[in-house]
Amino acid sequence: KPTDSGLGIDEEVSVQKRARVPNVKLDEDRLLSDAGIPRLRKRARNLKLKGKGHEFSDASRLLTFYQLWLDDLFPKAKFLDALAMVEKAGHKKRLVVARNEWINEGKPKHSTADDD
Amino acid sequence: MEQPDAAEDIVHPEVRAHINSLVSALGGVSADDDGQYQLGDDALEVLRDIKRWIRFYDEKTNRMDVARCLHQANLIEGDLLPILALWPENASDSKFKARIALASIEIMVPLTWPMEYDKERTTLNHYRHMPVLELAQVAYKRAIINFDGARILHSAVRTALPSMAIPIGDRTARDQGIIKLVLFFLRNMAMITPPPNVKYDGDESQISRSATIDAFSYQDIFLVLLTLASNMGEDFRTEDTTVMEIIYHLVKRVNVDHLFMNEQQLNKAKASELSDLMSKETSMLQSYSRKGSTRHNRFGAMIWVKREDGKMSSVSGPDALADSVTKNQKMDSTKSYRPPRRARKEDKDEKDLGPPAKLNARANNQLRSFVEDFLDSAFNPLFQHVRKTIDREAPYVMQYHRRQFFYLVSWFLEAERARRKSNNQSKKPNGEDVSSFNLVAAVLTQEMFITLTKSLHEAFEMKDWNELTAVMRCFTQILLTVQEMTESKSEDDQEIAENVLSRLFYEEATHDAIATIIRNYKTQNFDYLDAATELVHHFLRILEAYSKQNVDMQVRSRKRTRKKKKEANQAAGTEDNAEENDESGNDEEAAERISKERKFDFQKFALRFTPQGVVDAYVAFTKFYRELNDSQLKRAHRFFYRLAFRQEMSVMLFRVDIVHLMLNMIKGPEPLEKSSGMYKDWEELAKQILRKCVKKIEQRPELIVEMLFSKLQSTAFFLEYGYEKQTSEKK
Numbered sequence: 053k054p055t056d057s058g059l060g061i062d063e064e065v066s067v068q069k070r071a072r073v074p075n076v077k078l079d080e081d082r083l084l085s086d087a088g089i090p091r092l093r094k095r096a097r098n099l100k101l102k103g104k105g106h107e108f109s110d111a112s113r114l115l116t117f118y119q120l121w122l123d124d125l126f127p128k129a130k131f132l133d134a135l136a137m138v139e140k141a142g143h144k145k146r147l148v149v150a151r152n153e154w155i156n157e158g159k160p161k162h163s164t165a166d167d168d
Numbered sequence: 169m170e171q172p173d174a175a176e177d178i179v180h181p182e183v184r185a186h187i188n189s190l191v192s193a194l195g196g197v198s199a200d201d202d203g204q205y206q207l208g209d210d211a212l213e214v215l216r217d218i219k220r221w222i223r224f225y226d227e228k229t230n231r232m233d234v235a236r237c238l239h240q241a242n243l244i245e246g247d248l249l250p251i252l253a254l255w256p257e258n259a260s261d262s263k264f265k266a267r268i269a270l271a272s273i274e275i276m277v278p279l280t281w282p283m284e285y286d287k288e289r290t291t292l293n294h295y296r297h298m299p300v301l302e303l304a305q306v307a308y309k310r311a312i313i314n315f316d317g318a319r320i321l322h323s324a325v326r327t328a329l330p331s332m333a334i335p336i337g338d339r340t341a342r343d344q345g346i347i348k349l350v351l352f353f354l355r356n357m358a359m360i361t362p363p364p365n366v367k368y369d370g371d372e373s374q375i376s377r378s379a380t381i382d383a384f385s386y387q388d389i390f391l392v393l394l395t396l397a398s399n400m401g402e403d404f405r406t407e408d409t410t411v412m413e414i415i416y417h418l419v420k421r422v423n424v425d426h427l428f429m430n431e432q433q434l435n436k437a438k439a440s441e442l443s444d445l446m447s448k449e450t451s452m453l454q455s456y457s458r459k460g461s462t463r464h465n466r467f468g469a470m471i472w473v474k475r476e477d478g479k480m481s482s483v484s485g486p487d488a489l490a491d492s493v494t495k496n497q498k499m500d501s502t503k504s505y506r507p508p509r510r511a512r513k514e515d516k517d518e519k520d521l522g523p524p525a526k527l528n529a530r531a532n533n534q535l536r537s538f539v540e541d542f543l544d545s546a547f548n549p550l551f552q553h554v555r556k557t558i559d560r561e562a563p564y565v566m567q568y569h570r571r572q573f574f575y576l577v578s579w580f581l582e583a584e585r586a587r588r589k590s591n592n593q594s595k596k597p598n599g600e601d602v603s604s605f606n607l608v609a610a611v612l613t614q615e616m617f618i619t620l621t622k623s624l625h626e627a628f629e630m631k632d633w634n635e636l637t638a639v640m641r642c643f644t645q646i647l648l649t650v651q652e653m654t655e656s657k658s659e660d661d662q663e664i665a666e667n668v669l670s671r672l673f674y675e676e677a678t679h680d681a682i683a684t685i686i687r688n689y690k691t692q693n694f695d696y697l698d699a700a701t702e703l704v705h706h707f708l709r710i711l712e713a714y715s716k717q718n719v720d721m722q723v724r725s726r727k728r729t730r731k732k733k734k735e736a737n738q739a740a741g742t743e744d745n746a747e748e749n750d751e752s753g754n755d756e757e758a759a760e761r762i763s764k765e766r767k768f769d770f771q772k773f774a775l776r777f778t779p780q781g782v783v784d785a786y787v788a789f790t791k792f793y794r795e796l797n798d799s800q801l802k803r804a805h806r807f808f809y810r811l812a813f814r815q816e817m818s819v820m821l822f823r824v825d826i827v828h829l830m831l832n833m834i835k836g837p838e839p840l841e842k843s844s845g846m847y848k849d850w851e852e853l854a855k856q857i858l859r860k861c862v863k864k865i866e867q868r869p870e871l872i873v874e875m876l877f878s879k880l881q882s883t884a885f886f887l888e889y890g891y892e893k894q895t896s897e898k899k
Contacts, residue, residue, distance in 0.1 A: 089873055095476065096872040107858040111831045114862075116496055118824050118876075120475055128505040135825050135876070137507065142877035151873065155883065156211065158870040 078126040078137040080144045179233040187237040205250035215271035232297035239304040245311040248272040253318035270327045280356035302363045309360040313383035322387040353409040358417035378531035385534035397546035401552040416572040421524045428586040548610035574638035581645035635691045640699040685783035705803045715770035780878040799844040819884045830854040
């Protein structure tokens with residue numbers, strides 16, 4: 053620095069706008085990533101529901117399960133808002149394909165053999 | 169009066185000077201003791217001048233300066249009303265006074281004309297003057313209907329009586345104009361209400377609906393309306409829409425059930441309403457106090473929530489300790505992010521219907537007797553005529569007339585049913601020849617159905633949701649009326665009803681339209697959603713009942729038609745009875761075949777109401793469960809029940825937000841009131857659906873993922889049954 057006399061006011065300040073950090077979105081990329089639906093499926097194995105006679109407690113357990121998953125995946129949105137976003141992303145082509153695959157995994161074997 | 173400074177005055181100073189000099193030339197209260205109003209020497213000319221000012225300055229140049237000056241000069245209350253009072257009943261034949269009266273009305277009509285914010289035509293002047301003038305109109309209305317010196321509305325009608333007395337063929341254009349003018353005056357009086365966004369600081373009871381109805385009754389306006397309406401098509405033709413408008417503004421949002429209660433019942437109903445509301449409030453407060461903390465607000469408890477993957481999150485407040493549901497809710501409610509939403513489109517017609525009308529007992533009785541007389545004498549001629557006018561697209565029909573027409577038809581049909589019910593309850597001797605269905609026959613004709621379906625399609629295509637709401641409500645009421653007809657004692661009524669139903673049953677275009685409307689629900693207002701779900705509910709219900717009609721009922725109806733035919737044949741003198749007799753043996757067989765066919769058809773029809781869009785609409789409707797009444801809750805309940813247990817499509821309901829809704833309705837922080845009649849039913853339904861859901865998850869683990877999304881029909885089918893739908897095979 054040449055001098056200290058100007059207290060730095062003579063220095064040029066860059067006024068160029070920096071690009072904003074893009075908004076984080078709950079889109080199909082995020083859903084298909086490891087933290088997304090794959091993790092949901094993994095966690096679901098540990099989900100224990102009691103069945104008949106415990107309908108309401110089961111339902112609230114189920115909701116808690118989804119809520120915690122969504123909170124990990126996309127912490128900033130509220131539960132119902134995040135659900136709506138996920139639902140919306142579910143119509144995207146990539147996700148539709150992935151959903152079909154997941155369903156086919158559960159189908160009896162012979163039907164998948166037919167597809168091949 | 170305080171005059172604003174000329175420099176700051178918002179109207180042109182010369183205009184104000186002109187208007188003020190005109191108003192003072194009109195006349196004044198005499199200085200004598202009696203305080204009679206004295207007309208100025210050239211009063212008639214002055215009135216005409218004022219009229220010219222309004223027409224050629226205000227209307228031509230799209231300003232509202234004159235109207236504002238006239239308001240500030242207190243023209244209506246100070247001059248025009250006393251002038252009209254100078255024209256007593258027994259001086260009707262005075263030509264001069266009649267002309268003065270007419271000239272006064274001619275000024276009052278444009279001054280009370282409803283103002284609309286039409287974006288394309290409003291200028292700076294409108295924004296400057298309209299808020300003041302809207303309040304001014306309310307003041308005009310208050311002055312006119314509460315004027316002590318004379319019955320102003322009645323005087324207005326008297327100016328038109330000579331023209332009305334002339335047969336329609338002999339009326340000149342001027343006569344027609346006078347009748348229209350007076351009708352518009354009445355319309356304006358019925359229509360003016362305080363603007364919705366302003367707090368009216370005067371006495372509300374002087375301009376309320378009750379006061380209006382009271383004035384209309386006391387000044388014999390109802391009789392005029394009845395006369396005009398019952399002679400529609402004979403002595404009056406082009407006045408139909410205006411008469412309809414007046415009635416519309418009198419009865420809109422009036423609760424039909426309350427209308428036909430006597431005073432005791434009404435008091436009882438109001439008392440139970442109050443106790444309902446109070447119990448609702450207590451239960452609401454209870455649910456808050458249960459959640460509320462038991463210690464002071466700085467007690468500062470803090471808890472950790474252990475989560476999977478070794479994560480922790482913290483929640484503060486002792487209430488979070490209580491149970492996991494509150495804890496989760498607290499974690500959720502601290503988030504402040506809101507997803508971007510599109511702003512709601514401004515609805516310019518929304519103020520038209522206004523808030524529900526509350527009538528006092530006196531107005532209630534007056535309106536009831538008017539409604540009864542109207543149904544007895546004027547319903548058919550008026551509405552038949554209006555329907556024809558709308559169908560031929562007469563030049564004087566405005567867009568909103570169609571909406572008003574459908575609204576009124578549905579309102580009066582509901583009123584007629586309420587009346588019949590109250591008559592049955594009080595066991596009145598019903599020895600009349602005319603069945604009460606004949607009184608409303610004009611809207612049950614095939615032509616009406618054509619108009620109705622046409623409007624249904626058109627309003628949907630034009631995205632005119634307000635009109636579509638009215639059409640749907642009208643359709644619902646017609647269906648309900650037809651259904652009551654099938655239970656009537658008269659055979660003719662039964663036959664007509666059956667004809668209508670059979671036509672509806674096979675009319676695929678209507679089915680499609682109704683299914684499309686509910687499936688495509690997006691962001692329309694609650695009223696629309698309410699009307700759409702109501703229509704679907706009754707449509708499904710009535711067609712189901714029709715498809716279930718048992719065999720012997722059809723045999724009976726066949727026998728009936730045969731008998732009719734026979735009688736006709738005998739009257740004509742032909743003899744082909746042999747052929748007839750052959751048929752009678754097959755009656756049972758044929759009837760069985762038909763009833764089977766219908767059952768199949770109904771199944772196919774009901775399938776239209778299973779796609780996700782329909783479910784979403786009903787879910788959106790149920791989300792208002794805190795505000796819904798019992799019949800609305802029942803409607804939603806029946807739909808979900810039908811979907812889950814009769815059509816075996818409960819998979820459509822297995823979505824996280826729907827589960828959330830169901831749970832919250834019963835166990836959430838703001839549940840349905842336990843005292844509400846529908847609570848038990850909903851509890852049972854939610855229980856069954858949730859049980860099914862848990863079972864399905866265990867059966868098919870892939871549902872865990874699919875619960876996040878809307879399902880396609882094929883996916884849903886697979887999840888429900890575990891195999892692919894065979895396209896070739898019919899289920």
